[in-house]
Amino acid sequence: MATESLSALKAEAMTQASVAPIDYAVIMPVIVCFLFGAALLMMRKKVAWHPIVAIPGLVCLLAADLALLWRVATGGPVTMMMGGWKPPFGIAFTADMMGAIFVTVAGFVALCAGIYATASVPGSERRYGFFPFLFLMMGGVSGAFVTGDIFNLYVWFEVLLIGSFGLLILGSQHEQLDGATKYCFLNLVGTTLFLIATGYLYGIFGTLNMADIAEKAKAMEDTTPIFTLAVLYFVSFSMKAAAFPLQSWLPASYHTPRFVTSALFAGLLTKVGVYAAIRVLLMLFPPERAEMAPLFAWVAALTMVFGAFGALAQSDLRRFLNYAVIVGIGNIMVVLALPAAVPGEGGLAMSVGLSGAILYAVHSIVVMTALYLAAGVAAHLAGTSSLHEMGGLWRNNPLFAAVMLVLLFAVSGLPPFSGFWPKVALVRATIAGDLPWLAASILVSGFLLTIASARVFALGFWRPLPAASAADTRAEKNAIVAERFTAAGPEKALSAIPLLALCSFVVIAGVWPQWLLDLTDAAANGIIDPAPYITSVFGGVR
Amino acid sequence: MRTIIFRFTAPYLTSLMVLFSIFVLLRGHNEPGGGFIGGLIAASAFAIYGIACGVAPVRRALYFHPMTLAGGGLILAVLSGVLSIVFGIEFLTGLWAFPTFLGTEVALSTPLFFDIGVYLVVVGAISTIALALEEREDD
């Protein structure tokens, strides 16, 4: 009797169907990160072995990501319930097209940064856990992209934050402690806001499963509380993504750690915030988001313009890049300002704009990582990253200067590189959505950023070496800087390979964008109409 | 803090607390307790030992570096979830076996190994922080 009723209860509470092996791809990126991170933690004293374990680990991560992307592209969104508990009670991991694209690009840049790091991170910092922290952060990033539970999203945010804290203070320079203090406090307050919003959300809906929330929010009659939720989530994600007026922590901290750490932060961390904003505001609360669109339009426009003017005012290569990140965030935020996609009326603005925004995020992840890595090489070659003292890199190293030029073109959104097509899509969407002034601000900020990048290239690469910083002062400074940056020069294959890989992605995405556009179109459709997402979570349950 | 009474009692107190933490860990499946709270008890035991007798004896007594313990625990916890892949069920689903050992039925399950993993992670992480802070006091 007892066993019978127990199995009846189990049938009620647990999923019964067996899982196809390929469906484990949902959880694999996180498993790979934690297994390799823990293994590296256990052999922390054998620093020589770290790269030998870490690089295959990152290759495994990328392979798992690609398997997930393939699974989602061929079979639609895929869900796994932790521990086999039925939704909405169990924690769901759900990967749809958008999550799969983000997680794959994240794996790609992590592999590139990992290869670069084997050349540039000295043994002492490996001993303090560069690679374990890298895997911890990648575990958090991957988890955030594939989770289908909003509290779980908060947990992954914290996991990636702990990893990023560790990477940020590795080395403990004065600058780093200063930047880390600001970064840590601001991000902690941001995630606390996220937690507050999640607490309210649980109070209102009584569930934390995203698919369940999407359905319940649609069926809700009095939507006033949802506006409060949407604003709270927007503020906390803007803080993570560094959108105006909550952006000042980013230029205060991102240039302080090692170049490879900055590269990962600039590529991935702000994009996690953008991803979460798109996921929560556009998929869970679309009507409320559309009502507040004018507010988001101002935030997006001011973020871009602020970033562009900030970039113009910088006299240091790395700090210029900090502001270039912010311009990218402003461009992606444009999607939140577009009018809602109404089924039957075309909804061109939203579908084109969302696809463009996801493509922009992909472009931004790759190009910002590549730019910081390239800045590391440039600082190593020139002995400084200050534009007052750099110069002559074109003459000494034309191939590397050409790579830098491609990346600067891409970040400014000039054809034929990867930054061009998403901007075209976003401008087209804003005009279709009757927001011509927002289209103008995209173009103006792009123009200002072009001027700023051109000046960086002219001063740092094109001009001959300035006389003032030549000879004796340089030699002295080189010794100090070389010790601090220890970025590898491009003559070392280990720093050239990742740079060339990232750069060729930038070129390929600019010249043959169609395959990428197909993927991002599918991702955008999955957000606008979340029915397949919801079906994948609840499956045969309802 | 290093009075003779404290130094004399600390090893006994520590061993009792570690024993109790293992009891709490194993009791955790059906009753209050579990890896997290057990790990906290064990970590505070090592912290007390460190306060009484200095950090070096604690490190010697632990044999492994606390971070190594944490890494091993994490691997154990993840692997106990991964085992469900072999059986074609969802990640982290509990798997049970009831082997008989010396005439007694022993309930072995993946949640137990997951809990042991959590226990090791908590012991490792908290003792790392605690020992680092105690070392700082010395200089």
Next chain:
Amino acid sequence: MEVALCFVVAALFAVALYLLLSKHIIRMLLGVVLLGNAVNLLIFTNGRIGPIAPPIIPDGAEVPLEAVANPLPQALILTAIVISFSFFAFLLVLAYRAYQDLQTDDTDRMRVAEPEDEGLPPLGY
């Protein structure tokens, strides 16, 4: 009960925000601790205050014998406590190191990463 808790949450938030607005890191740290507690209490209140019996099924039964407390907010709070505890430990060490290295705990005087007298970038060559 809920009303009383609401006032406690409001008071904790007020104190936490006041402390976070300070220029001194040590006060901001205390603010962060209070903020974490305020949020935990907020989640607890949001889960509704119901029966107080612990959600544990006794031996031999398969369902709880009486109405039990909602375990989910408690699980959320436990997670949040663990996370805020580890963050606090990290921030404490960081603040201490920053104080040692930068000789100040006043955030207005922490200008190493963003120097004040930077001047204009080169305007030509």
